[in-house]
Amino acid sequence: MTQQTKPLNRRVAVKRILRDRQQDVLAVTSLGNPTFDVAAAGDTPQNFYLWGAMGGAVTFGLGVALAQPAKRVIVFVGDGEMMMGLGSLATVGVDRPANLSIVVIDNEHYAETGMQLAHAGRGVDITAIALAAGFEKATTIRAENELEEYVDVILKATGPVLATVKVGTDPEPTALPPGMVRIYAAVSAKRYWAPRPTQVSRLALEILCKSVLKGASILRSRPLF
Amino acid sequence: MSANWPETIFEHFKAADVRQVAYVPDAGHKLLIERCEADADIHAVSLTTEEEGVAMMGGAWVGGQRGVLLLQSSGVGNCINMLSLQHECRMPIVMLVTMRGEWGEFNPWQVAMGKSTQTALESAGVYVYRADDPDDVAETVRAALNFGYNTSRMVAVLIGQRVIGTKNFQK
Numbered sequence A: 001m002t003q004q005t006k007p008l009n010r011r012v013a014v015k016r017i018l019r020d021r022q023q024d025v026l027a028v029t030s031l032g033n034p035t036f037d038v039a040a041a042g043d044t045p046q047n048f049y050l051w052g053a054m055g056g057a058v059t060f061g062l063g064v065a066l067a068q069p070a071k072r073v074i075v076f077v078g079d080g081e082m083m084m085g086l087g088s089l090a091t092v093g094v095d096r097p098a099n100l101s102i103v104v105i106d107n108e109h110y111a112e113t114g115m116q117l118a119h120a121g122r123g124v125d126i127t128a129i130a131l132a133a134g135f136e137k138a139t140t141i142r143a144e145n146e147l148e149e150y151v152d153v154i155l156k157a158t159g160p161v162l163a164t165v166k167v168g169t170d171p172e173p174t175a176l177p178p179g180m181v182r183i184y185a186a187v188s189a190k191r192y193w194a195p196r197p198t199q200v201s202r203l204a205l206e207i208l209c210k211s212v213l214k215g216a217s218i219l220r221s222r223p224l225f
Numbered sequence B: 001m002s003a004n005w006p007e008t009i010f011e012h013f014k015a016a017d018v019r020q021v022a023y024v025p026d027a028g029h030k031l032l033i034e035r036c037e038a039d040a041d042i043h044a045v046s047l048t049t050e051e052e053g054v055a056m057m058g059g060a061w062v063g064g065q066r067g068v069l070l071l072q073s074s075g076v077g078n079c080i081n082m083l084s085l086q087h088e089c090r091m092p093i094v095m096l097v098t099m100r101g102e103w104g105e106f107n108p109w110q111v112a113m114g115k116s117t118q119t120a121l122e123s124a125g126v127y128v129y130r131a132d133d134p135d136d137v138a139e140t141v142r143a144a145l146n147f148g149y150n151t152s153r154m155v156a157v158l159i160g161q162r163v164i165g166t167k168n169f170q171k
Helices: A010-018 A033-041 A057-067 A079-084 A086-095 A126-132 A144-156 A179-188 A199-214 B002-015 B027-038 B050-063 B073-079 B081-089 B108-123 B134-151
Strands: A025-029 A047-049 A072-078 A100-106 A137-141 A161-166 B018-023 B043-046 B066-072 B093-098 B127-131 B154-159
Touching: A010 A033, A010 A072, A010 A100, A010 A144, A025 A033, A025 A057, A033 A047, A033 A072, A033 A100, A057 A072, A057 A086, A057 A100, A057 B018, A057 B043, A057 B050, A072 A079, A072 A144, A079 A086, A079 A100, A079 A126, A086 A100, A086 A126, A086 B043, A086 B050, A100 A126, A100 A144, A126 A137, A126 A161, A137 A144, A144 A161, B002 B018, B002 B027, B002 B134, B018 B027, B018 B050, B027 B043, B027 B066, B027 B093, B050 B066, B050 B073, B050 B081, B050 B093, B066 B073, B073 B081, B073 B093, B073 B108, B081 B154, B093 B134, B108 B127, B108 B154, B127 B134, B134 B154
Parallel strands: A025 A047, A025 A072, A072 A100, A100 A161, A137 A161, B018 B043, B018 B066, B066 B093, B093 B154, B127 B154
Antiparallel strands: none
């Protein structure tokens, strides 16, 4: 019998990937736990969280990557999200954006809906699909040392890159990102990660958003800009 | 002149600084897709399904570029949930929809989505423009580009099947 090792913890894994991130790393997250994982690793304006639009995170990241070729775009998705957007791996594989990485946080279950076994837990190999779709690099990570070895690939290697990070199913506290509100305000202001707005207006936006955070419901009732 | 509406749409794309064009191939968009593919400043992306393009247009906007999604009426049905992205983030999307299932349609399976395209889009919060005369198509697209990007709203132009012509499977 082989020795059973403790599975990776999703929060620890995501935090490790983003530990040394620079300003030129933009993170996009899919709904649910990947959003909470990335928020828990440190909320910043370089994060864009989706909390719906299931199946769309990868091509959302593609649109950002094409618009911002000087930045590294890392899309964090759950394995359920990835299955719903499986075709987007083929689209990315064909388009071959060099600055796009996809990290699948794969717990092999639908953790938020009652822990039903997901396709990845029934034998579907997302890494193999990415390689077959033409990704430059793709691997499955099960242990801490494997993650250590691959972090630089995720952050820097010529893409598209995919990493399937197998994690346990231990529940983690919900970490709603305060930036969720900031994002909507900023997007309403026409641009988020665009070269414009200037530093000054970005700062103004931050200040405004802090005040918005105190009364988020305002966002619902009237436009800010 | 009127037969040249794809070329005029392309000129409007350039004038509006459209930089990303996502599409699911469609005969009605054939010439426009070819022009976008050949342009050095437009990144054209072939999708496996239309909702990928809805999400991609969101990413393009957040990244600071304007995009357009080209699709057929049957693909509109694939997009509805994904449009929650534009709805919730108050982002624009411009969709050019070639209609099937209406004027002289040959394929009965196109009729269902052709019938519900406009109401499905409108129920999802999309503003719908329509062009049934070849002379109106390009100008309607130009108006939609202006409306979408300047008011940050979702807009679709339905290009009537009468403009494109009935698909001939006998040829």
